[in-house]
Amino acid sequence: MKDLIGGxxxxxxxxxxxxxxxxxAASIFVMVTTVGFYRYTAFCFLIASMGLQVLWxxxxxxxxxxxxxxKRDLQNxxxxxxxxxxxxxxxxxxxxxxxxxxxxVVLFARDIGNCxxxxxxxxxxxxISVGFAFIAWALIAMSSHVMFWMLASV
Amino acid sequence: MKDLIGGxxxxxxxxxxxxxxxxxAASIFVMVTTVGFYRYTAFCFLIASMGLQVLWxxxxxxxxxxxxxxKRDLQNxxxxxxxxxxxxxxxxxxxxxxxxxxxxVVLFARDIGNCxxxxxxxxxxxxISVGFAFIAWALIAMSSHVMFWMLASV
Numbered sequence: 001m002k003d004l005i006g007g008x009x010x011x012x013x014x015x016x017x018x019x020x021x022x023x024x025a026a027s028i029f030v031m032v033t034t035v036g037f038y039r040y041t042a043f044c045f046l047i048a049s050m051g052l053q054v055l056w057x058x059x060x061x062x063x064x065x066x067x068x069x070x071k072r073d074l075q076n077x078x079x080x081x082x083x084x085x086x087x088x089x090x091x092x093x094x095x096x097x098x099x100x101x102x103x104x105v106v107l108f109a110r111d112i113g114n115c116x117x118x119x120x121x122x123x124x125x126x127x128i129s130v131g132f133a134f135i136a137w138a139l140i141a142m143s144s145h146v147m148f149w150m151l152a153s154v
Numbered sequence: 155m156k157d158l159i160g161g162x163x164x165x166x167x168x169x170x171x172x173x174x175x176x177x178x179a180a181s182i183f184v185m186v187t188t189v190g191f192y193r194y195t196a197f198c199f200l201i202a203s204m205g206l207q208v209l210w211x212x213x214x215x216x217x218x219x220x221x222x223x224x225k226r227d228l229q230n231x232x233x234x235x236x237x238x239x240x241x242x243x244x245x246x247x248x249x250x251x252x253x254x255x256x257x258x259v260v261l262f263a264r265d266i267g268n269c270x271x272x273x274x275x276x277x278x279x280x281x282i283s284v285g286f287a288f289i290a291w292a293l294i295a296m297s298s299h300v301m302f303w304m305l306a307s308v
Contacts, residue, residue, distance in 0.1 A: 040265050042257040092249070099250040100257030103196040107258050111194050152306030 006146040008060070008083055009067035009074035013143070017064060020057035020139045024050040024094075027132035034125030042100040043126065046133055049090075049097035053136055056090045080151050087144035094137040101130045160300040162214070162237055163221035163228035167297070171218060174211035174293045178204040178248075181286035188279030196254040197280065200287055203244075203251035207290055210244045234305050241298035248291040255284045 006012045027050045037043040060083070067074050074080075105126045108114040115123035160166045182204045191197040214237070221228050228234075259280045262268040269277035 041260045095246070095249055096253045099253035100260070103254030103257035104261050106195045106254070107261065148302060149306045152303045 003075070004146050004150055006143060007075060007150055008079065008147070009064055009072065011068065013146075014061060014064035014068065016139055016143050017057045017061040020136050020143070021054050021061060023132045023136035023139065024053040024057065027129045027136060028054070030125055030132060031129040034129065035122050037122075037126070040104055042097075042104045043129075046097040046101045046129065049093045050133055050136065053090050053094055053140065056086055057140070075150065077151065077154050080147055080154075084144070084147045084151050087140060087147050091137065091140045091144045094133065094140055098130060098133040098137050101126070101133065105130055157229070158300050158304055160297060161229060161304055162233065162301070163218055163226065165222065167300075168215060168218035168222065170293055170297050171211045171215040174290050174297070175208050175215060177286045177290035177293065178207040178211065181283045181290060182208070184279055184286060185283040188283065189276050191276075191280070194258055196251075196258045197283075200251040200255045200283065203247045204287055204290065207244050207248055207294065210240055211294070229304065231305065231308050234301055234308075238298070238301045238305050241294060241301050245291065245294045245298045248287065248294055252284060252287040252291050255280070255287065259284055 006016050028047055031037050031043055031047055031050075037047075063074065066072070105123070108123055108126070160170050182201055185191050185197055185201055185204075191201075217228065220226070259277070262277055262280070
């Protein structure tokens with residue numbers, strides 16, 4: 001199995017996982033502190049999807065820390081297959097939720113001009129939360145491509 | 155290079171490409187025949203993204219037909235790298251556009267209840283168009299995974 005930057009049980013891989021968890025958690029935090037988010041299905045889906053992302057990435061961060069401390073090798077085909085499936089599911093869900101929320105935010109901000117005066121604060125919150133979600137997706141996309149490449153190049 | 159189902163220059167690959175073009179074209183057709191779509195950025199983005207999908211998939215359909223008729227081999231690393239990049243860009247854009255549009259459709263249909271009486275016909279159109287876009291995305295996702303696997307397993 002090729003040794004790639006960002007693979008499981010490496011320092012780069014762990015940094016990627018920490019970034020994913022941090023940005024997903026930040027996205028949830030900003031969304032739940034924004035007034036009226038629960039009225040919109042897309043934003044609830046974003047919270048659920050980012051919640052799953054935090055659980056998955058935080059779990060793998062702990063596994064990476066364990067592997068680095070105990071000098072265990074996580075790069076065997078069975079484990080990498082498991083990481084590939086989990087990474088692709090969470091990456092697809094994260095992109096789907098980010099885009100659905102971005103669609104609604106753009107609708108509010110541009111199409112129906114709902115982001116003026118009283119709603120301004122909420123709109124900012126939605127926009128920042130969606131921005132964090134996109135960063136979390138970009139990081140999980142990197143991890144999932146590395147894992148898929150490792151599995152395919154066995 | 156491994157010979158995979160759905161690879162370039164094969165009958166399965168050609169069928170996948172025809173499916174992608176057909177569903178993307180159907181999505182555009184339903185959307186442009188629906189009243190008032192141009193007022194929403196997400197739906198315009200869907201048309202642009204599905205347009206790109208049609209161009210890309212139709213171009214590769216022609217290439218597959220040419221390769222099958224002339225018995226040419228398209229499975230060399232340089233060509234497959236090109237297919238991988240194009241497939242991933244179009245697949246990501248298709249998913250993004252489908253999800254953004256789905257977010258707006260769900261907002262209309264469930265959250266603000268805008269899909270009653272006068273707007274019913276438009277809502278149906280938006281829903282059908284987004285459905286076709288998701289099928290087109292599922293087919294391009296298959297192609298892009300096959301291509302990526304082929305490239306990684308060189």
